[in-house]
Amino acid sequence: MNHFTEIYPFSAIVGQDLMKKALLLNAINPRIGGVLIKGEKGTAKSTAARALAHLLPERKVVEGCIFRCDPTDLRNVCDDCQKRKGVFSIKTEPMRVVELPISATEDKVVGSLDIEYALKHGESVFEPGVLAKAHRNILYVDEVNLLNDHIVDVLLDAAAMGVNIIEREGISYKHPSSFILIGTMNPEEGDLRPQLLDRFGLCVDIEGIDDPDIRVEVVKRRREYDLDIRKFIAQWEDEEDDLRNRIVTAQNLLPVVTISDDMIHMIAQICLDMAVDGHRADIIMLKTAKTIAAYHEREEVGEDDVREAAELVLSHRARSQPFSDQEMDKNQIEESIQKSQQERQKPEEQKEQSEQEQKPQENTIPDGSQTTVFAEGSPFKVDQKPLMQPRRIDSFKRDGSGRRSMTESRDGKYVRSRIPDKLTSDIALDATIRAAAPHQISREGNLAIQIKPLDIREKVRERKMGNTILFVVDASGSMGAQQRMTAVKGAILSLLIDAYQKRDRVGLVVFRGSGAEILLPPTSSVELARKYMQTLPVGGKTPLAHGLTKGFEVLQREKMINAHTILRLILISDGKANVSIGSGAPLEDATEVAIHIKESGISSVVIDTEQSYIAFGLARKISDLMGAKYLKLEELQAEQIADVVKGVQGE
Secondary structure (H helix, E strand, C coil): CCHHHHCCCHHHCCCCHHHHHHHHHHHHCHHHCCEEEEECCCCCHHHHHHHHHHHCCCEEEECCCCCCCCCCCHHHCCHHHHHHCCCCCEEEECCCEEECCCCCCHHHHHCEECHHHHHHHCCCCEECCHHHHHCCCEEEEECHHHCCHHHHHHHHHHHHHCEEEEEECCEEEEEECCCEEEEEECHHHCCCCHHHHCCCCEEEEECCCCCHHHHHHHHHHHHHHHHCHHHHHHHCHHHHHHHHHHHHHHHHHHHHCECCHHHHHHHHHHHHHCCCCCCHHHHHHHHHHHHHHHHCCCCECCHHHHHHHHHHHHCCCCCCCCCCCCCCCHHHHHHHHHHHHHHHHCCHHHHHHHHHHCCCCCCCCCHHHCCCCCCCCCCCCCCCCCCCCCCCCCCCEEECCEEEEEECCCCCEEEEEECCCCCCCCECHHHHHHHHHHHCCCCCCCCCCCCCHHHCCEEEEEEEECEEEEEEEECCHHHCCHHHHHHHHHHHHHHHHHHHHHCCEEEEEEEECCEEEEEEEEECCHHHHHHHCCCCCCCCCCCHHHHHHHHHHHHHHHHHHCCCCEEEEEEEECCCCCCCCCCCCHHHHHHHHHHHHHHCCCEEEEEECCCCCCCCCHHHHHHHHHCCEEEECCCCCHHHHHHHHHHHHCC
16 A cells, blocks of 8 residues: 555645745755644644655656765765766656654764675675655654753754765765655654754744634544545545646746845845844845745735745844744834835935944844743843852763763764773774774684774763753642742753753642642753743642652652753752651651751752741751751852852753
8 A cells, every 4th residue: 555645735734824825935945944843743744744745846856876966966966976977768757755763873864884785795885864864854853852962963964965975984985865854743742952953944933723613624624634635545545646736836936036235234134123043044044035926926025025035034042032922023023024114214324324333233132032921920031140159070061051070871963982801792893893904814704804802892872961850849838928938949940941951850749638640740841931930829838748749759750761961959948847647756857857868969059048047947957957058048048049050051
């Protein structure tokens, strides 16, 4: 059975017009750089991505070429096809969707040395990876935000350049890798780092349909599809053909589409006013505007094309702070367009005079970069000079956006080789061959290279390490002072901004009344944080032991999910426990859990909120038992709490 005959038709997808437009634009012009589709589950993200391949027309390929080179574009073919000098057989085949699994290693993505061939023939031969299979196809990455960062870097580099360059394991090789990149993600499961987010050409935020009539239509069409797939596909074949022909027409028209200097100036003005970083947004907006014009069968880019391109290109670039509103300010885009129009209408003399009078404004703070003020919090600025403690000898190194540590798993990046101390399957073939090379004269056998056990070298891999920072917060009646909770909430929100940049995860456990609850599970998602941090309930007794126990359980569960994470616990309380877990004394229960936390090796900080004339020092006692860094709250501000936590991260 042909797999493509069972694909749900692209034209039959109800709603989500912006998502479908972004996919079609990338199909017309893959050099736009792909599209990232962000949305909740069940919003046709995967369905649309797979349907696009069936919609696209068949293309000519060089028969026998593993990269399926285009026989009509000899400038961008692989080395083998270049050697043929245009003499090769041609066939047609449909585009297909190449899926990248979350567990994919760098070797599988970029390709590697063909070990079997190298050992038999003594020659280095490239074994293609996912990027080779994706050439002139669709590369679909579901849950792209859950991929390792270095894998995403490799994908986006290839998507931008159209070439995959391999320099590893003694291999120096490059091959064409031009593909339509489609990434999907659920923001509730965490965000991409801004550096990676910016590399996607277009981005679309989609939501579930809230119109009852349209939802009914979704259900009806799906029911018809499930009852008789072939009949349903046949019903939509005319619409599919019309859309397919429109794509071909736009592809043919795209090379002749022109854009005036005025339109380029408008693009630059919009990007300046939206305060986006760098120049990638300007370049991609120009490509997108030209593609939109071709899609509408126009040979010149107009204002409507620029306006439509801005919505797709800037939606994920206009936010310089993760807690700012995710919806792009369309009014600001209109103001930028009007400003550009007014500049064009000015006489030349007025333009020169305006340029002389206008002073350049450097380091202007855009609207999107201001700290977001939440209802119960207060605005604050995080001090970038944290309280640092002396590093331990076994500390990890923080480089750029995250800590790095050697890993025994295969999901890290190959950085060097070593002699294995036990049997290994992760062989560093380049180093192994180098170790065996001096002994080939004295060795006999049928293989081109004779390798002995003493020659074996294994790969040393490195991966980024993230923190899991869990706040365990006393929300009992004694914490009722708004000043205290504002400082606590401000610290958590400021740390989450830092986590957004560094891939750290932040969670919140609150204890009050008769127990403890997980108010915010460990997450790097700013969307969930914004949702759950709106309110922080206060009142009742102080079940300290419950809070510590719940916090310990959460961190242990995190360790089971991700063995590479570094656990941090931040207790904010006055230590006045008055609710026990069982029949024992409340404070004794709390001290037992504190000792258990220390023995488990969890790094911790205790912030004492006691503010009475008679100090009992109970929080200090808990801190000593936990082996934690101790700090009094007093008039502590959110900046200082954040500094303390960052200081613990530097241990």
